[in-house]
Amino acid sequence: MSKEMRHIGKESKRLLGEQIVTGRAKYTGDFKVPGMKYGKILRSPHPYARIKEIDVSQAKAMDGVQAVVTWKDVDRNIYITNGFTPPRHHHILDEYVRYIGDAVALVVADNEDLANEAMTKIRVEYEVLKPVFTIDEALADDAPQLYPEFPHNIAPHKNNLNFEVGDPEKGFAESDIVVELDAELASGQNPLPLEPPVIIAEWVDDTVNFIASAAAPAYCHQNVASSLNIPYENVRLVAPAVGGSFGSKLYSGNVHCLVFAAVMAKAAHCPVLLRYTKEEHFAAHQNRMTTRGHVKLGMKKDGTVCAVTLDQLADAGCCASTQEFMLAVGTNTLPLLCKTDNKRFNADVVVTNHVPSGSFRGYGYLESTNIVTRAIQDACEQAGLDPMTYYEKNALQLGERYHNSMAEPHPWQNNKSADWSELVRQTAKACRWNERWKGWGVPTWVSPDGKRVRGIGVGAAGHSDTGGKPSNANVTVTGLGSVYVSTCMAEFGAGTRDVVLKVAAEELNVPLESVRLSEADTGATPPDFGSTGSRSTYCAGIVTKLACQDAKRKMFELCHEKYGVPVEDCGFRDGYVYRLSNPDEKYPLFPKLLGKVDGITGCGHFEGVHNSTIFHLQVVEVEVDLEMGTFKIVDHFGGSDAGVIINPLPLRNQVQSFYAGVDIACMEETVWDENDYRVLNPSNIDYKTRTFNNVVPHSHIILESNKDRENDYPFGAFGVGEPLLAPGGPAIRMAIYNACGIKLDSYPFTPAKILAALKEKEGK
Amino acid sequence: MKQRIQKIITLNVNGRDYDISVGEGRTDMPESETLADTLRDRLGFTGLKLGCGQGACGACTVIMDGKAVTSCMMMTMDCDGARIVTIEGLADAVTGELNGLQRSFVENCGYQCGFCTPGIIMTAQALLEKNPEPTEEEVREALAGNYCRCGTHYSAVESIMAYVEQKKKEKEGCAQ
Numbered sequence: 001m002s003k004e005m006r007h008i009g010k011e012s013k014r015l016l017g018e019q020i021v022t023g024r025a026k027y028t029g030d031f032k033v034p035g036m037k038y039g040k041i042l043r044s045p046h047p048y049a050r051i052k053e054i055d056v057s058q059a060k061a062m063d064g065v066q067a068v069v070t071w072k073d074v075d076r077n078i079y080i081t082n083g084f085t086p087p088r089h090h091h092i093l094d095e096y097v098r099y100i101g102d103a104v105a106l107v108v109a110d111n112e113d114l115a116n117e118a119m120t121k122i123r124v125e126y127e128v129l130k131p132v133f134t135i136d137e138a139l140a141d142d143a144p145q146l147y148p149e150f151p152h153n154i155a156p157h158k159n160n161l162n163f164e165v166g167d168p169e170k171g172f173a174e175s176d177i178v179v180e181l182d183a184e185l186a187s188g189q190n191p192l193p194l195e196p197p198v199i200i201a202e203w204v205d206d207t208v209n210f211i212a213s214a215a216a217p218a219y220c221h222q223n224v225a226s227s228l229n230i231p232y233e234n235v236r237l238v239a240p241a242v243g244g245s246f247g248s249k250l251y252s253g254n255v256h257c258l259v260f261a262a263v264m265a266k267a268a269h270c271p272v273l274l275r276y277t278k279e280e281h282f283a284a285h286q287n288r289m290t291t292r293g294h295v296k297l298g299m300k301k302d303g304t305v306c307a308v309t310l311d312q313l314a315d316a317g318c319c320a321s322t323q324e325f326m327l328a329v330g331t332n333t334l335p336l337l338c339k340t341d342n343k344r345f346n347a348d349v350v351v352t353n354h355v356p357s358g359s360f361r362g363y364g365y366l367e368s369t370n371i372v373t374r375a376i377q378d379a380c381e382q383a384g385l386d387p388m389t390y391y392e393k394n395a396l397q398l399g400e401r402y403h404n405s406m407a408e409p410h411p412w413q414n415n416k417s418a419d420w421s422e423l424v425r426q427t428a429k430a431c432r433w434n435e436r437w438k439g440w441g442v443p444t445w446v447s448p449d450g451k452r453v454r455g456i457g458v459g460a461a462g463h464s465d466t467g468g469k470p471s472n473a474n475v476t477v478t479g480l481g482s483v484y485v486s487t488c489m490a491e492f493g494a495g496t497r498d499v500v501l502k503v504a505a506e507e508l509n510v511p512l513e514s515v516r517l518s519e520a521d522t523g524a525t526p527p528d529f530g531s532t533g534s535r536s537t538y539c540a541g542i543v544t545k546l547a548c549q550d551a552k553r554k555m556f557e558l559c560h561e562k563y564g565v566p567v568e569d570c571g572f573r574d575g576y577v578y579r580l581s582n583p584d585e586k587y588p589l590f591p592k593l594l595g596k597v598d599g600i601t602g603c604g605h606f607e608g609v610h611n612s613t614i615f616h617l618q619v620v621e622v623e624v625d626l627e628m629g630t631f632k633i634v635d636h637f638g639g640s641d642a643g644v645i646i647n648p649l650p651l652r653n654q655v656q657s658f659y660a661g662v663d664i665a666c667m668e669e670t671v672w673d674e675n676d677y678r679v680l681n682p683s684n685i686d687y688k689t690r691t692f693n694n695v696v697p698h699s700h701i702i703l704e705s706n707k708d709r710e711n712d713y714p715f716g717a718f719g720v721g722e723p724l725l726a727p728g729g730p731a732i733r734m735a736i737y738n739a740c741g742i743k744l745d746s747y748p749f750t751p752a753k754i755l756a757a758l759k760e761k762e763g764k
Numbered sequence: 765m766k767q768r769i770q771k772i773i774t775l776n777v778n779g780r781d782y783d784i785s786v787g788e789g790r791t792d793m794p795e796s797e798t799l800a801d802t803l804r805d806r807l808g809f810t811g812l813k814l815g816c817g818q819g820a821c822g823a824c825t826v827i828m829d830g831k832a833v834t835s836c837m838m839m840t841m842d843c844d845g846a847r848i849v850t851i852e853g854l855a856d857a858v859t860g861e862l863n864g865l866q867r868s869f870v871e872n873c874g875y876q877c878g879f880c881t882p883g884i885i886m887t888a889q890a891l892l893e894k895n896p897e898p899t900e901e902e903v904r905e906a907l908a909g910n911y912c913r914c915g916t917h918y919s920a921v922e923s924i925m926a927y928v929e930q931k932k933k934e935k936e937g938c939a940q
Contacts, residue, residue, distance in 0.1 A: 013870055014870075016878060017870045017875070018870060020875050020878030021862065021867075021870055021881060022811065022851065022852065022862065023809070023810070023850065023882045024811065024852075027813070029810075030810040032805075110790075191913075192913055193877070194877070194880050194911055195877075243813070243878070244877040244914055277817060278818060650873055652873075652919070653915065654876075656915050656918050657876070657914055659917065660915075683818050683820060685818065691907075691909075692907035692908055692910060692912070692917055693904040693905050693907070693908040695904070695917045698918065
């Protein structure tokens with residue numbers, strides 16, 4: 001990568017930039033389709049009930065009401081499904097309602113006020129049933145059953161995600177230290193993009209067209225088509241600017257709101273806009289999966305892991321959709337954090353009577369990292385081992401073999417991304433870890449009056465999914481040298497589309513201004529799994545590069561046919577083919593090779609790989625007020641590797657997007673009413689998040705470890721942003737322990753929990 | 765032809781007067797309508813965003829009579845005669861040229877998904893009109909009601925402070 005780049009790594013204005021700052025960027029809710037009406041959803045007041053009677057006649061009779069839909073009106077073949085879903089179970093409208101917020105009726109009216117009014121005129125008689133709210137309640141012998149398809153409230157695996165490799169028992173026997181514990185993540189954090197879910201649906205003949213705030217348009221398209229039980233080509237989805245996703249708009253599982261909108265539009269015979277209120281966004285969309293695990297970790301005193309096993313249960317809420325796949329992605333925490341080939345994993349997905357859980361940045365591995373790291377912290381403490389030494393020792397090196405359970409039937413893969421132990425070393429060096437680490441349970445600072453103490457902690461996380469799943473792109477070069485990239489990558493803030501733009505401009509050696517990206521329109525672009533799990537830099541980048549190369553090959557062949565220039569002696573830049581051996585010999589596409597209104601199209605296809613990993617570390621120092629039970633982060637440091645940096649400022653923004661991670665520990669929590677599991681804090685006021693006047697000192701490093709080595713990433717670049725949340729909570733837990741000797745087990749670490757733990761410690 | 769007596773209120777948005785008839789007719793504005801809905805749905809200023817509808821996220825911030833307000837918390841009926849500036853009113857109306865604050869956001873990439881950005885810029889703009897040389901702390905306090913999930917807590921403030929510093933330099937340059 002010693003070649004000087006024309007665009008890669010150079011600063012440029014982001015594609016949407018001027019539109020964002022002028023208010024002209026169009027998000028889904030900004031569109032007004034002619035004839036468009038508005039949808040609203042009547043939601044269940046009971047956690048589990050059968051609808052005995054439902055009378056919508058008064059609502060239907062209202063002037064300005066176009067449609068009212070109940071479970072009786074919806075084809076039973078319409079149910080929520082995707083490639084990873086267990087058997088058919090969750091119908092968008094059903095005779096049974098299964099959580100407070102479950103849909104009872106859909107209303108379409110001239111405006112939202114009218115729809116709300118119509119909902120008050122719907123009479124429903126319920127037979128209230130006994131619900132289950134927790135994993136334990138769901139698994140109890142006499143538990144009520146949510147779905148006849150799920151005996152014991154367990155959603156059967158579609159794919160077997162359990163595995164055992166090596167000899168865990170032998171590994172434990174060889175260990176100096178064996179830690180065994182139960183851990184739980186149950187705070188139900190909400191992804192909470194600022195823009196709530198919003199969809200416009202319109203049927204044209206037998207095709208449903210969506211304008212949708214969707215982060216992975218083709219994937220969403222597929223799941224909607226399956227759920228509506230219609231052919232793929234009967235759906236078209238355009239994603240304009242997306243107002244944040246963080247997993248909640250992948251629609252990898254809970255595609256409810258698109259299906260609702262489609263059913264509404266069909267019943268009302270007009271385009272329908274469905275936008276969730278913030279209350280629905282909090283209480284009736286999806287939140288972070290509640291999960292608990294029993295982990296057993298065997299380790300030598302020097303940090304060599306001998307065996308690790310994890311038994312995990314995931315709470316899907318009332319719809320088992322994407323949780324199984326999240327658990328599978330989470331299994332890669334094992335090879336990335338514990339270097340041993342002796343492993344076992346068992347997991348089940350359980351259904352309960354509350355809002356569905358679903359994808360959230362840190363997809364599955366944030367959850368498993370939180371569970372496994374507790375054991376790592378305990379084991380390191382028992383061994384008196386510096387946790388940074390542990391991470392350095394256990395981080396995957398370049399080319400190192402590891403077991404990726406998702407890669408079946410070829411689970412043994414060789415890490416191709418980076419030497420992650422080097423990232424650990426560089427991060428430790430940059431944050432002066434060696435000077436600051438004082439040992440387990442030893443504060444870094446104590447105030448003169450002894451009332452405030454500081455401690456340092458580190459967390460690490462990653463996954464093996466940055467190259468997973470297929471991508472496609474086409475690139476057309478016109479006779480006049482304009483470049484059109486056909487991609488359905490959506491933009492939700494990371495700068496994904498700028499990556500595609502720069503890769504195309506670099507590979508074709510043309511100005512950025514010559515390149516145009518298609519809309520993220522699944523009806524007009526080749527399918528792409530989408531921007532998930534930091535895969536888009538690699539996957540969208542590589543297909544764009546391949547498509548450019550394909551287009552160039554075709555141009556060179558044309559040049560050979562017409563002018564006899566050997567293909568291998570052809571180069572391309574700025575709209576003309578030239579002779580490599582004589583760069584002054586130029587063949588402008590027009591008029592030498594193509595007509596003015598003409599073009600050549602190259603195709604890029606990538607089927608996905610299983611050996612592209614990602615890793616990220618965070619170091620935090622916290623200060624605990626022993627009297628108040630409060631704590632604050634006094635220093636935050638992140639370590640990332642980008643391979644090669646494509647867009648410097650958007651990348652900086654990505655590595656600064658860590659708050660939803662540390663704030664799992666600091667403040668964020670969905671509060672459930674334990675009597676009926678309604679969400680008690682469904683607002684931006686009651687659900688606490690980081691504010692602009694409460695930021696913490698932050699710094700980071702971003703390595704470019706691919707700069708000088710051969711690799712098959714697009715100009716050396718791979719994704720960075722996905723794991724920014726996962727290390728935060730574990731790092732803070734460690735830092736608080738080192739500050740004041742308490743181990744906290746339930747997020748968030750509120751003053752009440754801290755004071756109780758301090759009291760308990762003193763009592764000992 | 766029928767005749768009727770109409771109640772009309774007037775909003776001045778980005779320098780232009782808009783008469784809005786109030787009432788129960790289909791095209792009338794109901795008295796219960798919020799300023800955010802009026803600006804977005806009735807007048808087409810979709811640059812302001814609806815995030816929470818609870819006055820808690822700042823996405824719908826506009827400047828009314830010199831003050832930053834969350835327009836989802838205002839009844840349009842209470843705004844008769846008000847002078848309102850939305851994000852669409854910042855760039856030069858004739859040339860389309862961005863104002864300095866907007867330009868600074870573009871140059872410093874002070875946004876990610878961009879949904880919170882119009883509200884943040886309008887909040888900052890209102891602050892700068894009162895206090896042209898705020899400290900970073902004052903900027904952060906002003907933005908305390910603006911919610912951002914992407915994590916522009918650093919880059920948005922850097923964009924604002926870069927603009928403040930630039931203006932300071934320009935002023936010093938003029939003074940010399």
